[in-house]
Amino acid sequence: MLVADDEALVRAGVCAILARDPGIEVVAEAADGFEAVEAVRRHRPEVALLDIQMPGLDGIAAAARIHRELPGTAAVMLTTFGEDDFIADALRAGASGFLLKADDPRELLGGVHAVASGGAYLSPKVAARVIGGLRSGGMTGPGPSRQRLEQLTGREHDVLALLGAGLSNAEIAGRLRLVEGTVKAHVSAVFGKLGVRNRVEAALAAWQAGLVGHDR
Structure with a gap:
């Protein structure tokens, strides 16, 4: 490094x-x-x-x-x-x-x-x-729109929630019982559909969408 x-x-x-x-x-x-x-x-x-x-x-x-x-x-x-x-x-x-x-x-x-x-x-x-x-709505702007979230498949929702928890691709693969290459493809799809650039923005989007970080 x-x-x-x-x-x-x-x-x-x-x-x-x-x-x-x-x-x-x-x-x-x-x-x-x-x-x-x-x-x-x-x-x-x-x-x-x-x-x-x-x-x-x-x-x-x-x-x-x-x-x-x-x-x-x-x-x-x-x-x-x-x-x-x-x-x-x-x-x-x-x-x-x-x-x-x-x-x-x-x-x-x-x-x-x-x-x-x-x-x-x-x-x-x-x-x-x-x-x-x-x-407070004062740091990162509005969360992903409903239209963008609706573009995600069920599996992509699962991946987004685990991104929100800070998991790596390997950890997501283990949790969802997928191969890591498949997870990588899902992560790329989530980025594209939500318009986020990296895993931190995806994690924040998951929080804003109510997938993590709330009492659910």
Whole structure:
């Protein structure tokens, strides 16, 4: 994976935490967004961990470029900031995860693994902000229209609900007793029919549609 932060001490600390996990290998580091995008082009890591505020090209702009040009790499935002506008901007940029530097190191490791396996991950503090924003209608706008939801097949509804729970393709396959390739096809169909760009937006759409996150 890639670690990008303009503060060398922060990069060193993050890399030290990641090094505790034998299942994670840091293949590159970057001090700004431009370096991060170039490192992703060169190394094609599964995950790019990006600080939001970096010189030159900031983390959100780098995430958008990676999502557009190098979709095989999932972007995860790591920042000291938790304001709603940063969260919303990161999700719109195509980020698959959002972590705060104040989080427990276990959240960092868990988030990286979740995203690397094809899932989406929001730290608990960020998830609470997102849910609060959805309840107030002030963060991500209206949910998927009834017409879009009606386009989904029954199986695609099932997949959307499990996306909303943050499950990876492999986990969804196990839950629904499908092969992973079939799940991948269903996920692509859900994205297209709902007009969402990534798993986090799909998860939010599931919440807004009442498929998860409510007392049902």
